[in-house]
Amino acid sequence: MKKDKPRVAIQGIKASFHEQAAFEYFGENIETVECDSFKQTFVALERDEADYLVMAIENSIAGSILPNYSLLLGYNFPVVGEVYLPIQLHLMALPGVKFEQIKNVTSHPMAIRQCGDFLDEFPHLKIVESSDTAACAKRIQDEQLTDTVAIANALAAKTYGLDIIERRIESNKKNYTRFLILTTHENVTKQTPNKASLCFQVSNQVGALAKVLNIFADLGVNMSKIQSMPVLGKRHEYNFYVDVEWEDNKQYDAAIKQVLKYTHNFNILGEYVRYEDESEKAPEVKPEKPVRKYISVKKLNK
Known part of the structure; x- marks a missing residue:
């Protein structure tokens, strides 16, 4: 069903x-x-x-x-x-509450740190950390707190009936x-991916990782992210989490085949469509040639 x-x-x-x-x-x-x-x-x-x-x-x-x-x-x-x-952070309170009434500010520790410049201007306010930004907004509504404001997103203000009294208080607007x-x-549904998240290990030898990364570069596959994590209980062994992007799936297919020769415990964590921010897209131009049809890549998880 x-x-x-x-x-x-x-x-x-x-x-x-x-x-x-x-x-x-x-x-x-x-x-x-x-x-x-x-x-x-x-x-x-x-x-x-x-x-x-x-x-x-x-x-x-x-x-x-x-x-x-x-x-x-x-x-x-x-x-x-x-x-x-x-991440846009706002200061919100019960309707009718004035800034002068506020004694406490509550939010997730990360959100509090991201609003440090704003909060530094009001040292008399007590900072109360919580596990979730939205939960802080909900608590103000549930307990009808008139001396407490939350730092959360606009969706939380709308959902829990709070007024935003200061907008965009995060220090870094980007x-x-x-x-x-x-x-x-x-x-999993069929799609035409242009990005993949991979995980693999390489031997503990000079240049082992560089050899793998050069394969991607030589074949025109862009590496947009790399993150290493130690393998639990094994000295000098790491899992490398890599995100790659491509325009032509043949480049990606060829790169994977070559990378497999120099890695072990190789996993394709997912192949998907790269996120595009609609506000940053250039005006659409119709292609003069037909778009190349995607040929699916066989999963190579071990």
Whole structure:
């Protein structure tokens, strides 16, 4: 029986940045499955309590969220998409509350750090850390707190009936977070990918990693991300997580075949369509020649 709405597991509650990322990817006609941790989102997918999960993987200021790479490899669910979400943080309170009434500011520790310049101007305010930005907004509404403001996104203000009293208080206005979309192998749909997330190991020899990276460069495959993580319990051994992008799938196909010769424990974590920000796209120009048809690449997971 076909489901009316996709069930999407997120870390956090409704109106969190994870739900905002889910809306960006799927649209708002989804059923949000709230989870207390990133691991629980994978468990929900594993138990068929969700059809997809949305997981933050890196932030332009804070960097990679390292434990989430281990979840990617450990559960082996395919990555089917990505979203880059601008992180815009606002100060919000119950309707009618004036700034002069505020004594406490509550939010996730990362959001608080990202608003340090603004908060430094008001040293009398008590900072209260919490596990989730949206949960802070919800608490203000639930407990009708008139002396407390939350730092969260506009979706949280709308969802929990709060007024935004100061907009865009984040210190870096170009801050964004990248989210990955994962699903079960049964839910993977056919698409024409131009990006892939890979994981592999190389021998502990001089130039071993450089040899692999040069293959991508020589064949015109762009490496947009590389992250290393130690292999648990093994000295001098690392998993390398690499994101690559391409224009012609033949380049990617050829690169994978060559890379396999110089790596071990090679996994394709997912092949998907690279996220494009509609606001940054150039005006569409119709191609003079037909677009090359994509030839699917066989999965090479070991």
